[in-house]
Amino acid sequence: MNLITTTDELSAACQRLAKADFVTVDTEFMRETTFWPKLCLIQMASPEEAVIVDPIAGADMDLAPFFALMGDESVTKVFHAARQDIEIVFHQGNLVPHPVFDTQVAAMVCGFGDSISYDQLVFRVTGAKIDKSHRFTDWARRPLSEHQLSYALADVTHLRDVYAYLSEALADQGRTDWVREEMVTLTSPSTYQLDPERAWTRLKLRVRQPQDLAVLRGIAAWREREAQSRDIPRGRVLKDDAIYEIATQKPKDEAALARLRTIPRGFERSKSGREIVVAVQEALNSPKESWPSVPRPRQAPDGSTAATELLKVLLKQVAEQNGVAAKVIATSDDLERLACNDLDGLATMSGWRRELFGDKALALKEGRVALSFDGRKVVAFESDEPFVAAPAKKKKPRRRIKKAAADGASGDAVPEQADAEETKA
Structure with a gap:
């Protein structure tokens, strides 16, 4: 096992790895008590070798060679569920x-289901079973055992075989460009930029007045700056429920802040308490035209609920027919927007998703796709012209018995077109 603890060792290893076409990468980190993830280990592997970088054991280690490798355009970096790993590289x-x-995205495109885990994917591709007993290891504690290091290394060694398999499968199915499209968002710097002024957009909007939303935005931005500067989780600065209550109650002084149910006793006298009161005042005094707009609930047209249910059936049919995870094609919110003709900026209506599902979904709404069931699975029939629904059959009126008129007719009963009604002679 090649364990790297010095900058010189890291530089030499990265120079060797840079000669490969691809490098598999994984990180181990801790962030339960911090805002920013604390990098504890870096694992990398090329087809020829595998290494573990220990930045904690090498306290004075310079990670510049690693970052240079991550930016090397000639080497493909292979991750599984890459977002958190990329976040670490971006911020450090x-x-x-x-x-x-x-590989998680590629696996969904290749029909391995929604968000398949690494160990499940490795088993299905290679048959190898990964020991997950060290999944919850405290990676910041030293020394690490041989078992812990072996477990960490397995996260990149098996990934080489998974990458080779998925790359070939995508090429055979003509879906390489599909995954390349998905990587655009994953590799965009905006995905990892944590702007405090945008922190409010991550909260559920439990307020419905522009003024309340302006206060919520200001308090969320204050909390974000505090969490980042103090390197502690957001919830340790201020709970979400407290932000909602402050937004609706808008305390204008420390005494008003102290009366809030979600504010701990004595908090109003702290530096944070005083800063919150100031943030509330600043939000209230800001120009109304600068207040964020309250999103309007989507007005669902008549029949959209039924249309959404039909689209769900079509999505399942398309996913099964093409061996693609339904989740990666369209979400439930995507289907609701499709049903309501809210297509602006909808990912399902662009790129490979539109080719695979989006156009067919529109055709279903226009009556040019019909769904049926053959006893085992749903099937879809397409037509250039809208399918015409068969006219509803008219119900035959039932008969009732009418008493003979008292104009000399016999007492025999005669039939009449009406509701059934029994009469007594």
Whole structure:
């Protein structure tokens, strides 16, 4: 096992790895008590070798050679569920790895289901079973055992075989470009930029007035700055429920802040308490035209609920027919927007998703796709012209018995077109 603890060792290893076409990468980190993830281990493997970088054991280690490798355009960086790993590289190395291949995304495109785990994917591709007993290891504690290091290394050694398999499968199915499209968002710096002024967009909008939303935005931005500067989780600065209550109650002084149910006793007298009162005042005094707009609930037209249910059936049919995870094609919100003709910026209506599902979904709404069931699975029939629904059959009126008129007719009963009604002679 090649365990690297010095900058010189890291530089030499990265120079060797840079000669390969691809490098598999994984990281181990801790962030339960911090805002920023604490990098504890880096695992990398090329087809020829595998290494573990220990930045904690090498306290004075310079990770510049690693970041240079991550930015090397001639080497594909292979991750599984890459977002958190890329986030670490972005915030510590000020760059986004590129080019990138995410095996979790590729597996969904190749029909391995929604968000398949690494150990499940390795088993299905290679038959190898990964020991997950060290999944919850405290990676910041030293020394690490041989078993812990072996477990960590397995996260990149088996990934080589998975990458080779998925790359070939994508090429055979003509879906390589599909995954390449998905990597655009994953490798965009905007995905990892944590702007405090945008922190409010991650909260559920439990307020419905522009003024309340302006206060919520200001308090969320204050919390984000505090969490980042103090390197502690957001919830340790201020709970979400407290932000909602402050937004609706808008305390204008420390005494008003102290009366809030979600504020701990004595908090109003702290530096944070005083800063919150100031943030509330600033939000209230800001120009109304600068207040964020309250998103309007989507007005679902008549029949959209039924249309959404039909689209769900079509999505399942398309996913099964093409061996693609339904989740990666369209979400439930995507289907609701499709049903309501809210197509602006909808990912399902662009790129390979539109080719695979989006156009067919529109055709279903226009009556040019019909769904049926053959006893085992749903099938779809397409037509250039809308299918015409058969006219509803008219119900035959039932008969009732009418008493003979009292104009000399016999007492025999005669039939009449009406509701059935029994009469007594």
